[in-house]
Amino acid sequence: MNRSTRTSLLAAAATTATLLTLRPLVSSGAWFADALLVVVAVTGTGIAVHRLSRRHAPAVAAQALVLGALLVLLYAPGTALLGVVPTGETLRRLAALATDGALAVQRYSVPVSDLRGLQPLMVAGAGLLALAVDVLATRLRHPALAGLPLAATYAVPVALAPGGSGAFAFVLAALCYLLLLRADVSGRERRWVPAAARRAGVNGLGLAAAAVAVAVVVPAAVPDLDEKPLTFDLGQGESITVINPILHLKDSLGARSDATVLLYETTEDAPAPLRIVTADVFDGKTWAPRTGTDIPRIQRVQTGMPTAPGLSDEVRSAAVEETTSVTVRNLQQNYLPLPYPAVRVAIEGDWLYEQDTLNVVGDGETTLGRRYTVAHLRVTPKESTLREAPPAPEGIRDVYTALPETLPASVHEAARTVTEGARDDYERAVQLQRYFRTTGGFTYSTEVADDGGSDAVASFLDSRSGFCVQFASAMAVMARSLGIPARLAIGFLPGERVGDGRWRISAQDAHAWPELYFEGTGWVRFEPTPAARTPNAPPWSLPAVTPGTNGQVPPEAALQPSESPGAAPSAAPSTAAAEEELELGTGERAWSDPVEELPWAWFVIVALLLSSLLLPVLSDTVLRRRRWASVRGADDSAEAAWADLADRTRDLGAAWPDSATPRQAAERLGEFAELQPEESAALTRLRRAVERARFAPGADGGERLARADVDRIVAAVAAQQPRSVQWRARLWPSAGMRALSRTEVPVPWSRRGPDQAPGRGAEPAPRERERVGSSR
Structure with missing residues (x-):
């Protein structure tokens, strides 16, 4: 090889x-x-x-x-x-x-x-x-x-x-x-290794391997070092929260810290969850937002948002317009948390809405440190409107009832069993919700098995224990199997009240719920997660009259006190959170401290990359300065000049083997480049000085060589090379990197022992002897 x-x-x-x-x-x-x-x-x-x-x-x-x-x-x-x-x-x-x-x-x-x-x-x-x-x-x-x-x-x-x-x-x-x-x-070509270095057993590869081992062991052994060295910090000991819009059924959104992610003030007495994004593509174990469609830049939220899909003029006219002002603390998303459906958003920056979902995504923007105000509708659909809803348009059905072929038949069978006797899609949705919340024997738990397979929904229906993502996913999948368009919404529960109209949302409030489509009303929120997690189901999902079908309970038992339509979410104020000021603006950006919010991690990465790009030039510069700084006399000056000439002409393609004598090297360089008399004279002076330093060190007549001679020769060689070669030699000089990867300790010629110089007891290697002979 x-x-x-x-x-x-x-x-x-x-x-x-x-x-x-x-x-x-x-x-x-x-x-x-x-x-x-x-x-x-x-x-x-x-x-x-x-x-x-x-x-x-x-x-x-x-x-x-x-x-x-x-x-x-x-x-x-x-x-x-x-x-x-x-x-x-x-x-x-x-x-x-x-x-x-x-x-x-x-x-x-x-x-x-x-x-x-x-x-x-x-x-x-x-x-x-x-x-x-x-x-x-x-x-x-x-x-x-x-x-x-x-x-x-x-x-x-x-x-x-x-x-x-x-x-x-x-x-x-x-x-x-x-x-x-x-x-x-x-x-x-192997460089000659001094005897002192051989005795010391210097091994560059071993030292590098030891450095790698130290880099791995020390951070793990020192408890004070952060496990995530490149992360964002808000200056208050809180890391930034990111809610993943890709929902694995095995992931838990409930097991999060109590760090405040946002604060908001609203005109609603009992606010609905804030929605970040909807997910409509299901592959058997994962829900994800649909991609591949460009959003026109004219769809800026500041100019107003369109009517929510499926929302009729009659229902819209009965809706009440509310206002919510949001201050984002340590939440970083490209999607903007909003009440649904939003009408207008006052916010700085380029934020665009998706026509079909009303998801709002930043064009190079994130939510971190934002303040914005949202005008939105409080839609409370009537039971009769949902019962009498006409079939969804074909385009909606094709997209939002799609299921993978690998979905177990047991899921569809369970959906038919639970909704047996239902007269319309509304009753089927209500029965699915009640099945998960009350009558099906399900319990809320974040300690669930990690199945992650294509039969994750079937496994959840069998174990009857899980968290919000699993409840929402199971209801949406079962609704789709019954022909009801369904999708998942990812966002936050309303959180806790911290004052009059003021609310606080922590990372623990991350939540997922299903949305089902009813023509005339559009996308309607349901809440299958048990009351242990979500005390109140939407009032429209609790019908006044419930048919006594399989798996159902009488109406008086279905409407538990915690689920009554008029019940408000828990409003127990948090003392610490209540002391926080909520100076909410109308589209201004919240800057607690510009220095703290700078992306320092990216600055570090860019600095490291720039340092890596500059490493060849920096190492070459350091090598040359150290080489000339160590000059003590005429002999050292000759050796430094000769080494400098060898390194710089090598990058220009004029390399000679280490075994070549100074005379052979000078002849080879002269053949490579046509030197003018002035440059040729400088090369001759340099060659004679090196020969004197190696074979008659300390002899009279030696003088320090000027670095200008080396520069003159290198410039003459470079002038005869293509510009690409010249730029490569300037930007990526190799001498410094070779010095870093070299395994021997360089010793100046003037300080080497008699057994360390060619011609003084050191026999060239066979390959070097062959090259010496060929050069002659």
Whole structure:
């Protein structure tokens, strides 16, 4: 195996290990198989083409073509010629997937479950990462620079995942990168190792591995270190809350801290829950908002919102317009928490509404620190209106009654059994709600089994114990199985009253509930979660007359005191929360302290990335300054100038082997670049000074060499090279990085022992003898 093949394989290993660090960002590992296939294809293509052509440019071009063809084959095969040759339809399909992925990144918090558009982006990113690492490490022979894209990739889960990336993935990625550096050092011409360094047993790889081990062990052993080093802090010891709009049936929204997420003041006596977003796509275990539709920028909430879908003029005219002013504390979302249905929103920034759902999403905006005022309707539908509602439009039924084929038949059978004898969809909805709240023997608990399978709803119906997400999901799925359009709403319960018209919502108030569609009224909220969690069901879901059907209870037992239509939510004020001031504005942004609200985590990430990009230049500058600062006489001056010339001309493509004598090196440099008499004279002076320093140290006649001679020679060599080579030498000098990865301790020639200099007892290695002979 030659050096190029070995380096390519190690680069692929480092890329694969780095991709494993992205695992906390998504809830499913389905993307990794495609990513691994892409990495293998890119690496294998590069190895094969380079072996055939012995040139790097064709290998890189072939790798890019294979990457593009593989992405087409995986995600748009039906639109391409022969499955891999893209057409116009292929490009449109890939653009649509990229849009879905961008929306998923913008709207969802980690871990993301909606991989429909995100998976192609992650796989394409994996292919580009593999290509970049292979080009830097194998084609350009700068494996140290290959650490830049690897580090940038690793920074993503560190910044976004709640617990960062796992220790195992970090250690594996770090060790693969160290092996890549070590292989590069071993593959190049080995520098001579001083005897003192050999006796000391200096080993760069061992030191680096020890540093990795310390980086993993120390944070775990020191209790004062935060487990999440890159997180936001509001200056009051409270972390930012993010409510994930992707709802796994196994996740609990109830087991959260009591930190205040928002405060609001409303004209309603008994406010309804605040809705963040609706989820209408169900795949068997997960609910997610629908993606893939662009929102026109003209749909700004400040200009007013449309009438809620399905809401008739008659019902709307009977609704009462209310006003709610909200102050967001430590809640960061792209979706805006609002009462439903909203009419107008006074808020700063670009906030757009979705036509079909009235979800409000920020165009580059988040809720953190916002103050806004909402005008909304208090719709209290009559029982007769819901009973007499005509069938939903076909477009609504097609979207909101869809169920996965894998849904167990037992779920549909249970829905028919529970609603047996019901005369209309309203009665079916009421019976489903009562079944979960009172008559079905269900209990509310956050200590539930982690099934997470496609039969999660069936498992919940069997165990009869769960939390709000499971109750809401089960009712929505059963309603869909009966032909009633249904979806899930994610948001907050009203919270606790802290004053006259003032309310406080904590992270523990996160909640999910089903919404069922009735033409004329639109989307109607129901509450299947037991009274232990939600004391009051909506008044319209408690009919005055209940038929005595299977699974039902008499009307007098159905209307418990805690569920009576006039009962208000618990209003026990919190002493600590009541002392908080609620200076609510009308669209102003709440700034408690601009310094505290700055995204310091992102500043740190950007600083680290910039430092990584500047590392080659900085390390080269430090190396040269230390080299010239250690000069003590004419001999040291000659050695420093010669080493500086060797490093700088190497970056310009004029390298010579370490075994070459100064005369051989000067001749090779002269052949590489046509030097003018002035530059040639400077090279001759430098060569003679080095020979004097090595073979007659301390002899009379030596003088300090000026750094200007080195600059003059390097400038002459650079002037004859393409601009791309000149810029690469300026931006990515390799001397400093080689010094960092070098395993020996450099010793100036003037201070080496008699057994450490070539020609004084040190025999060149066989490969070096061969190169010396060939150069002659």
